[in-house]
Amino acid sequence: MTVRFRRTSLFLGLLALLAVGSAPGTGIAAAAGVGDPLPAISLVDASTEKPVQVAEALKGAVGVLVYMQTSCAACRKELTALKDLQGKYPKLKVVAVSVDAGGPERAVSYKKNFGFEFPFLQDPEFKTPELFGFSFTPGMVLVGKDGNVAFIKGGFRPGDEAEIEAKIMALTAQ
Numbered sequence: 736m737t738v739r740f741r742r743t744s745l746f747l748g749l750l751a752l753l754a755v756g757s758a759p760g761t762g763i764a765a766a767a768g769v770g771d772p773l774p775a776i777s778l779v780d781a782s783t784e785k786p787v788q789v790a791e792a793l794k795g796a797v798g799v800l801v802y803m804q805t806s807c808a809a810c811r812k813e814l815t816a817l818k819d820l821q822g823k824y825p826k827l828k829v830v831a832v833s834v835d836a837g838g839p840e841r842a843v844s845y846k847k848n849f850g851f852e853f854p855f856l857q858d859p860e861f862k863t864p865e866l867f868g869f870s871f872t873p874g875m876v877l878v879g880k881d882g883n884v885a886f887i888k889g890g891f892r893p894g895d896e897a898e899i900e901a902k903i904m905a906l907t908a909q
């Protein structure tokens with residue numbers, strides 16, 4: 736057995752171990768899943784520069800936590816869909832988390848340019864998305880009125896709005 740073969744076998748074995756018990760398609764162990772309470776997450780609001788407890792911000796309502804980047808076209812489409820859904824469901828709470836390293840000014844400018852009213856929090860080190868198994872953006876976590884994670888979704892494609900709205904309708908009816 737060659738050294739190269741052993742190294743490749745070891746690498747593939749470790750990769751397989753990472754995949755066991757991980758969030759689908761990410762290779763990162765998920766700390767929060769559907770049915771679990773929303774983890775305690777405290778991040779700084781890009782506009783006010785004050786800390787925000789995400790669970791408190793979403794408390795008592797159907798809420799959406801969405802991880803995004805200002806350079807991500809799919810993120811903008813998902814945020815726009817959520818903005819439209821807030822028009823239909825005024826009690827829906829949305830919190831965006833920018834994982835951009837460009838500083839709060841970038842998120843504030845983006846929020847203003849696209850007319851988003853919901854808060855934009857900062858996580859430039861991409862630490863909290865990993866709680867839900869995300870290794871990319873956009874990533875969305877739907878939270879029920881009870882504070883528990885109801886749905887986790889990575890990515891955004893045209894037509895996803897219908898699925899998201901159906902989930903929101905079902906949670907709103909509870």
